[in-house]
Amino acid sequence: MEYIVFYGLAAVALCAALAVILVNRVMHSALALVICFGAIAGLFFQLNAQFIAAVQVIIYAGAIMVLFLFVIMLLDPEAEKFSPARPKKIVVVALPFTVLLVFLLTQVTLHGLEDAETSFHLVGDAQSIGRLLFHDYLLAFEITSILILSAVLGAIVLTRRSE
Amino acid sequence: MIPATHYLTLAAILFVIGTCGMIFRRNVITMFMCVELMLNAVNLTFMTFSYHLNQLDGQVFALFVMTVAAAEAAVGLALIVILSRRADTLDVDQANTLKW
Numbered sequence: 001m002e003y004i005v006f007y008g009l010a011a012v013a014l015c016a017a018l019a020v021i022l023v024n025r026v027m028h029s030a031l032a033l034v035i036c037f038g039a040i041a042g043l044f045f046q047l048n049a050q051f052i053a054a055v056q057v058i059i060y061a062g063a064i065m066v067l068f069l070f071v072i073m074l075l076d077p078e079a080e081k082f083s084p085a086r087p088k089k090i091v092v093v094a095l096p097f098t099v100l101l102v103f104l105l106t107q108v109t110l111h112g113l114e115d116a117e118t119s120f121h122l123v124g125d126a127q128s129i130g131r132l133l134f135h136d137y138l139l140a141f142e143i144t145s146i147l148i149l150s151a152v153l154g155a156i157v158l159t160r161r162s163e
Numbered sequence: 164m165i166p167a168t169h170y171l172t173l174a175a176i177l178f179v180i181g182t183c184g185m186i187f188r189r190n191v192i193t194m195f196m197c198v199e200l201m202l203n204a205v206n207l208t209f210m211t212f213s214y215h216l217n218q219l220d221g222q223v224f225a226l227f228v229m230t231v232a233a234a235e236a237a238v239g240l241a242l243i244v245i246l247s248r249r250a251d252t253l254d255v256d257q258a259n260t261l262k263w
């Protein structure tokens with residue numbers, strides 16, 4: 001059962017990720033990305049990270065992707081046309097990526113950690129995450145607020161029309 | 164229990180898909196979405212290690228990654244809006260004013 005859920009979600013995530021980079025229209029790839037984020041949220045849920053799974057759906061699939069969709073609809077980009085010179089380029093560039101993937105996979109299989117023997121696993125619910133966030137990582141949390149403030153200011157200043 | 168390598172392999176493949184999209188696509192918005200995909204793959208790795216090492220620190224870290232991604236999306240989309248306003252294009256190959 002566990003495996004069926006995992007492989008189902010993994011297949012959905014992979015297909016959606018491939019759709020993101022292969023589909024011509026930007027709007028369609030944005031919607032594929034939402035599906036991919038949803039599948040990844042399901043995987044988070046399976047990894048005992050309930051709170052992060054909820055945050056993933058609310059912030060990523062909700063807020064960030066809606067922002068993307070707004071910008072896409074605002075700018076209305078035409079479908080990307082692949083130039084005839086593309087296939088040759090793809091073959092040249094595909095080699096390093098195959099090497100990268102093989103490297104990552106060998107790292108994963110060689111140095112993959114032994115599974116913990118314990119049957120007990122911590123659950124990342126809001127209470128335990130919050131305790132960690134406001135206790136051990138309080139400084140990082142406060143600095144993050146400054147980061148968000150500067151990002152908001154930056155976005156406002158950048159998009160303002162200069163008189 | 165599903166072994167950690169399954170999750171890590173999935174995350175690696177997702178990351179490489181994101182990198183490929185970043186290189187092959189010429190539309191700024193699509194490239195930006197590929198960055199988000201790569202960040203998500205990294206988050207999945209954090210979750211896997213958090214689960215298998217039985218520590219919650221990885222989940223807090225993933226939360227920070229999401230926050231930074233949100234900030235980055237706000238500034239990046241603002242930049243994309245300016246690009247389309249100034250250069251009237253979303254193709255990165257057209258935005259070559261800095262090129263000598």
